[in-house]
Amino acid sequence: MRLSWTDLGKARAGKADGRRVEITGFVLAASALGGDERFLLMAEPGCCPGCVPDNPEAVVEVLARQPMKRADGAVTLDGIWRVSADDQGWRYQLHDAVPVKRLSRRTLMAASSLFCLPVPAMAQATDGMAVDLHSHAGNLLPLSFGRGSSAAVAEPMRQGGVAAISLAVVSDSPIIKLTDGRLRPSRDPRPGELYAFSQRSFPALHALAREQGMPIIRTAAELRAARAGQPSLIVASEGADFLEGRIERLDEAYQRWALRHLQLTHYRPNELGDIQTEPSVHDGLTPFGAEVIRRCNAMGIVVDVAHGPFELVKKAAAVTTKPLVLSHTSLTTRPAAWTRRILPDHARAIAATGGVIGIWPVTAYFPNVVAYATEGFARMVDIAGIDHVGLGTDQLGLVGGSAMPSYADLPQLAAALRTRFNAEETAKLLGGNFRRVFEASVR
The missing domain is CATH 2.40.50.870 (Protein of unknown function (DUF3299))
Structure with missing residues (x-):
C-alpha cells in the first residue's frame, strides 16, 4: 500500500x-x-x-x-x-x-518492455534545450532564510540536458505552515514583512547563480541562446506578496533583481487575488491584480497564474495581452476541495491565451516517470493541445515525492514521451512551448 x-x-x-x-x-x-x-x-x-x-x-x-x-x-x-x-x-x-531503491538506468533498460519503452528510446539523449517552468532547486528556500547550504543545480542540468529553469523565491514563506496536511497561511503578515523577506530571497538566488556559474536570463534573446552546456536561471517569484499593494515594487524587482517570471498568488489570498486552496475572498482577481498583469505585459514579465482558481484565470485571461503560464499542476476530471489540480476548462482557458501549462511530477498522481509522461503530459495534451504543455517540476517544492527528482533524470522522461510523441512534439513539451511564451512576453 x-x-x-x-x-x-x-x-x-x-x-x-x-x-x-x-x-x-x-x-x-x-x-x-x-x-x-x-x-x-x-x-x-x-x-x-x-x-x-x-x-x-x-x-x-x-x-x-x-x-x-x-x-x-x-x-x-x-x-x-x-x-x-x-x-x-x-x-x-x-x-x-x-x-526502496530507485531503478538504475541499466535496470530500466532491461525492464523496458514492462513500461512499453523500446530499448533504443531509453538511450536517447535530450537536445540540451529543455526549460523547467517552475523550480526551487539548489535549496533556495532555506538559503532565503539564511540557513543551510546550496545543493548542486548546474551539474544535474548539464547531465540531463536542461538549459534553463525558472527558479522561484517564495514571497509568502514567513507565514506559511503545513497545517492539517495542507500548506496554509498561519497568520497575517506584518506590514513590510514580506517585502523585507524578498530583499533576502532575491539576493540569495543571485548568490546561488554566481556560485554555480549560471547566467541569469534577462531577455528573450538570452533564452533563445541558452543551452545545457552552460545552464541558466530565470528569476521568478512564487506569489507577488512582496509587492504589498505597491506597483512600483514590480519595477524595482524587474530592474534590480532581473525578475522575469511572476506568479500572482501562492498559499495566501493576497492583494492580487484568490487561491485554489482557501475560500474565495476576492471573486478571483482583484483590480490591483489586473493592474499588475498590465504592468507585467508592458515591462516584459511572464505572468503565471499557478495556484489561482478558475475565476482568477478567467479574469486574468480577459486582461492580459500576452500568453499566460500556469507553471505547475496536472489535469483532473473530478472537482475536489482545495486541490491544486485543474479541470479541462481551466486548462483550455490558459491555452486560449496562447499560454503553456507545466506538468507536475507528484508521485501521488504519477508514481514513476512513465506515468508522468503517458498520463500527466499526454492527458493534458489531449485537452490543451501540443503547443500548450510544458515541464513544471517544482523541484524541492513538492509536498511529497517526485517522479523526476533530479534534472539528470530528464532523458528517462524524454524517452517515455517519445512513446507517445515525435521528436518535434517532445521538444515542444520539454522547453519549446515555454520558450515561445517567454519570447512573446519578454523583450
Whole structure:
C-alpha cells in the first residue's frame, strides 16, 4: 500500500495501521547523519530542527531496520505503519523501515518492455534545450532564510540536458505552515514583512547563480541562446506578496533583481487575488491584480497564474495581452476541495491565451516517470493541445515525492514521451512551448 502526505490526518492513514506501506519524503537534516536508525520524515526538505511542522500528523517517525545513509533528496521507505492514539509525540511511525531503491538506468533498460519503452528510446539523449517552468532547486528556500547550504543545480542540468529553469523565491514563506496536511497561511503578515523577506530571497538566488556559474536570463534573446552546456536561471517569484499593494515594487524587482517570471498568488489570498486552496475572498482577481498583469505585459514579465482558481484565470485571461503560464499542476476530471489540480476548462482557458501549462511530477498522481509522461503530459495534451504543455517540476517544492527528482533524470522522461510523441512534439513539451511564451512576453 502506498501512502501520500495528503492521506495523513485522514481515514486512509488510520486504516493502514499495522499494514506494510510505502511513503516518500525528506529526512530531517539534523537526523540520519552517518547512518541513524531513528529519524523523522517530512513532506518537504528541512534544514534544522526548527523546520519540523508543529502538526504531529504532518511528520512520520521512522524506526529503520538498520542504520541508513543520509539521502540528498527525497527517499521512498517501506515499512510497517503504526498509528498512535497517544497525544504525546508523533501521530505516525514507520517500523522496520527499509529504503526502496530507485531503478538504475541499466535496470530500466532491461525492464523496458514492462513500461512499453523500446530499448533504443531509453538511450536517447535530450537536445540540451529543455526549460523547467517552475523550480526551487539548489535549496533556495532555506538559503532565503539564511540557513543551510546550496545543493548542486548546474551539474544535474548539464547531465540531463536542461538549459534553463525558472527558479522561484517564495514571497509568502514567513507565514506559511503545513497545517492539517495542507500548506496554509498561519497568520497575517506584518506590514513590510514580506517585502523585507524578498530583499533576502532575491539576493540569495543571485548568490546561488554566481556560485554555480549560471547566467541569469534577462531577455528573450538570452533564452533563445541558452543551452545545457552552460545552464541558466530565470528569476521568478512564487506569489507577488512582496509587492504589498505597491506597483512600483514590480519595477524595482524587474530592474534590480532581473525578475522575469511572476506568479500572482501562492498559499495566501493576497492583494492580487484568490487561491485554489482557501475560500474565495476576492471573486478571483482583484483590480490591483489586473493592474499588475498590465504592468507585467508592458515591462516584459511572464505572468503565471499557478495556484489561482478558475475565476482568477478567467479574469486574468480577459486582461492580459500576452500568453499566460500556469507553471505547475496536472489535469483532473473530478472537482475536489482545495486541490491544486485543474479541470479541462481551466486548462483550455490558459491555452486560449496562447499560454503553456507545466506538468507536475507528484508521485501521488504519477508514481514513476512513465506515468508522468503517458498520463500527466499526454492527458493534458489531449485537452490543451501540443503547443500548450510544458515541464513544471517544482523541484524541492513538492509536498511529497517526485517522479523526476533530479534534472539528470530528464532523458528517462524524454524517452517515455517519445512513446507517445515525435521528436518535434517532445521538444515542444520539454522547453519549446515555454520558450515561445517567454519570447512573446519578454523583450
